Amino acid sequence: MNFFDYCIQTYAQLFLEATKVGHDERFSQKQAIRDTMISAMRNYPTVEVADIWKAVYSAHMDRKSGIANPDIIKKVVSAENSWKKSSGHAFEEMIKVLGNISLEPHGIRILLQKDLKILIEKQTIANEVRDISWLKEQIGASVFDLYITVLQEGKEYVYGCIQSKTSIRDRVTRDREPSMQAMQAFFWSVAICLDGDFLKLPKFISMVNGNTTGHKLNGWHGMYVFSDRYTVGRIYPIDIDLDLFVAHAKEAAEEWLQRRQWFNHEWKADQK
Amino acid sequence: MNFFDYCIQTYAQLFLEATKVGHDERFSQKQAIRDTMISAMRNYPTVEVADIWKAVYSAHMDRKSGIANPDIIKKVVSAENSWKKSSGHAFEEMIKVLGNISLEPHGIRILLQKDLKILIEKQTIANEVRDISWLKEQIGASVFDLYITVLQEGKEYVYGCIQSKTSIRDRVTRDREPSMQAMQAFFWSVAICLDGDFLKLPKFISMVNGNTTGHKLNGWHGMYVFSDRYTVGRIYPIDIDLDLFVAHAKEAAEEWLQRRQWFNHEWKADQK
DNA sequence: CTCGACCGGTCGAG
DNA sequence: CTCGACCGGTCGAG
Numbered sequence: 174m175n176f177f178d179y180c181i182q183t184y185a186q187l188f189l190e191a192t193k194v195g196h197d198e199r200f201s202q203k204q205a206i207r208d209t210m211i212s213a214m215r216n217y218p219t220v221e222v223a224d225i226w227k228a229v230y231s232a233h234m235d236r237k238s239g240i241a242n243p244d245i246i247k248k249v250v251s252a253e254n255s256w257k258k259s260s261g262h263a264f265e266e267m268i269k270v271l272g273n274i275s276l277e278p279h280g281i282r283i284l285l286q287k288d289l290k291i292l293i294e295k296q297t298i299a300n301e302v303r304d305i306s307w308l309k310e311q312i313g314a315s316v317f318d319l320y321i322t323v324l325q326e327g328k329e330y331v332y333g334c335i336q337s338k339t340s341i342r343d344r345v346t347r348d349r350e351p352s353m354q355a356m357q358a359f360f361w362s363v364a365i366c367l368d369g370d371f372l373k374l375p376k377f378i379s380m381v382n383g384n385t386t387g388h389k390l391n392g393w394h395g396m397y398v399f400s401d402r403y404t405v406g407r408i409y410p411i412d413i414d415l416d417l418f419v420a421h422a423k424e425a426a427e428e429w430l431q432r433r434q435w436f437n438h439e440w441k442a443d444q445k
Numbered sequence: 446m447n448f449f450d451y452c453i454q455t456y457a458q459l460f461l462e463a464t465k466v467g468h469d470e471r472f473s474q475k476q477a478i479r480d481t482m483i484s485a486m487r488n489y490p491t492v493e494v495a496d497i498w499k500a501v502y503s504a505h506m507d508r509k510s511g512i513a514n515p516d517i518i519k520k521v522v523s524a525e526n527s528w529k530k531s532s533g534h535a536f537e538e539m540i541k542v543l544g545n546i547s548l549e550p551h552g553i554r555i556l557l558q559k560d561l562k563i564l565i566e567k568q569t570i571a572n573e574v575r576d577i578s579w580l581k582e583q584i585g586a587s588v589f590d591l592y593i594t595v596l597q598e599g600k601e602y603v604y605g606c607i608q609s610k611t612s613i614r615d616r617v618t619r620d621r622e623p624s625m626q627a628m629q630a631f632f633w634s635v636a637i638c639l640d641g642d643f644l645k646l647p648k649f650i651s652m653v654n655g656n657t658t659g660h661k662l663n664g665w666h667g668m669y670v671f672s673d674r675y676t677v678g679r680i681y682p683i684d685i686d687l688d689l690f691v692a693h694a695k696e697a698a699e700e701w702l703q704r705r706q707w708f709n710h711e712w713k714a715d716q717k
Numbered sequence: 718c719t720c721g722a723c724c725g726g727t728c729g730a731g
Numbered sequence: 732c733t734c735g736a737c738c739g740g741t742c743g744a745g
Contacts (some may be wrong), residue, residue, distance in 0.1 A: 200727065201533065206535035211543065214685040222671035222684075223640040226611060230528060237524030238517075245512065248519040252509030254740040256502060257724045259471065262742080265476035271483065287744090312723080339498060342725075343734070368495040399494035412494070413486040526726040529738045534728080559730090560740065587736080615720070615738075 176217040177228045181241075184209040184232035206233060261339060265318050268337045268365055268415075275419040280324035281426055284418055286312055289320045289331065299328035307358055316351045321361070323426040332429040333361030333422070340368050349380055349392040356438040361425040362394055365411070365418065370396035372408060382406035390438055407441065418445045448489040449500045453513075454608055455659055456481040456504035478505060533611060537590050540637055540687075542611045547691040552596035553698055558584055561592045561603065571600035587621040593633070594696040604701040605633030605694070612640050612706040621652055621664040633697040634666055637690065638685070641670035644680060654678035667693055679713065692716040 184205050191201035213225045235241040245298045269283045290312050294296050319335035334355040336348050341412035371377050383391040401410035409417045421442035429436055450515045456477050463473035485497045485701050521538040524585050534545040591607035606627040608620050627634035643649050669690045673682035681689045694716035701708055
């Protein structure tokens with residue numbers, strides 16, 4: 174028998190034996206991986222150990238997924254990684270395109286982080302030095318996905334930071350802190366979420382709206398969700414027109430230009 | 446047509462059109478994701494946007510992998526994540542089992558990080574306070590995968606730190622720094638690698654052996670690879686018996702017990 | 718070519 | 732139940 178088939182068979186057998194004597198799946202699979210390796214290394218001393226490892230991987234993937242063909246596995250994993258890396262960018266671009274349709278007539282526009290990076294390098298952003306230096310820090314740490322600017326007397330000012338997320342699951346926890354810092358730096362800070370499923374848990378609602386012992390303050394000026402199932406407080410529904418987001422962006426731009434010193438976390442848009 | 450099929454078809458069509466006018470694959474796929482979303486949201490305003498997103502995901506996965514069945518995709522991704530999380534643990538256990546067969550008769554044994562954590566909590570590790578506190582820090586940050594101890598007069602001392610990796614790719618870069626700190630703290634510090642493919646690049650060889658301008662010092666006392674293709678300097682071949690690793694572990698234990706003050710990065714095992 | 722960053726179901730230990 | 736950590740081909744910008 175070749176080493177590959179040996180690994181497939183041995184893994185299956187060892188896993189079965191382990192479960193039969195009462196071990197749970199996690200224990201059994203770990204033991205099957207470990208002992209198939211040992212056994213195969215003994216029986217095929219001339220085969221590269223890395224190749225035996227790949228065979229054990231195939232055995233594990235087969236048992237868990239029902240797919241025995243390594244080519245299919247490889248292609249799915251590759252495609253999945255492509256989606257992970259690129260789909261978020263596509264979503265950001267979508268928000269930029271959809272938002273700017275309504276915003277640009279008002280002298281407001283959404284920028285990708287990389288757009289803003291270029292504009293700051295070209296020194297065409299009119300914010301004060303202190304803002305510019307704060308923005309550079311945020312860009313360096315890739316904190317926000319999008320930024321929003323407003324024109325006044327022909328000059329372009331960044332007045333807001335946007336987190337755009339297709340799925341934030343429990344990463345909301347990590348995104349909240351930078352958002353609060355943006356509000357403390359007198360910027361409009363909002364999140365746009367494709368999927369609001371996580372808002373089914375009260376914990377996350379209070380991370381947005383505050384007013385609980387665990388989360389005293391609101392984490393964002395607004396969170397815009399592509400669904401009307403989760404609307405409460407600063408959690409707003411949007412659809413393809415981004416209506417409430419656009420309305421709030423206009424209100425926020427006006428506020429930022431006229432009364433920035435009072436533009437802290439308490440600010441709330443009028444329109445609902 | 447239902448929204449799902451609409452997304453599949455639209456994505457395929459938009460991607461094809463983009464490539465036909467000369468865009469590369471990455472640009473075309475990002476545009477296809479973005480514009481299929483916009484188009485589907487317009488045509489199916491009552492469908493949850495998160496569900497449209499899932500359909501676009503399926504379209505992307507289908508084009509990249511050739512697999513159109515979402516159930517298969519889901520199972521492969523799930524299995525892959527299981528492997529990612531569990532296989533490293535199985536490998537660590539394997540090293541522990543294989544190593545301890547030869548080591549335990551000499552009063553030496555390999556511990557998983559979690560084993561050491563428990564022993565330290567039970568206060569059965571005999572190292573000085575300063576060592577214990579250093580070890581606790583390493584455990585807290587999950588720096589090393591395995592530790593190695595030696596018995597002297599019935600007391601058990603941790604004398605080495607082991608990184609066990611199935612694939613370190615360019616993560617070697619990140620693993621080097623903590624290894625050098627372990628050597629500075631007068632511990633034996635080694636890595637055990639399943640796959641030495643990365644050692645085809647001279648850069649990585651010099652990260653192990655030092656003696657270049659970029660990497661003046663050696664990064665480990667030894668790196669043990671399950672292959673004899675990469676042997677040079679402190680890069681040693683091992684097979685299932687872990688011969689050289691075991692021989693060096695014995696030498697290092699002796700050195701640590703007798704002459705610890707001189708056990709710095711320069712120490713090198715005699716046996717080859 | 719290089720090289721940092723991306724994600725999300727699972728694991729494992731509460 | 733919760734919740735932090737895991738990985739690795741791809742993306743994107745040098």
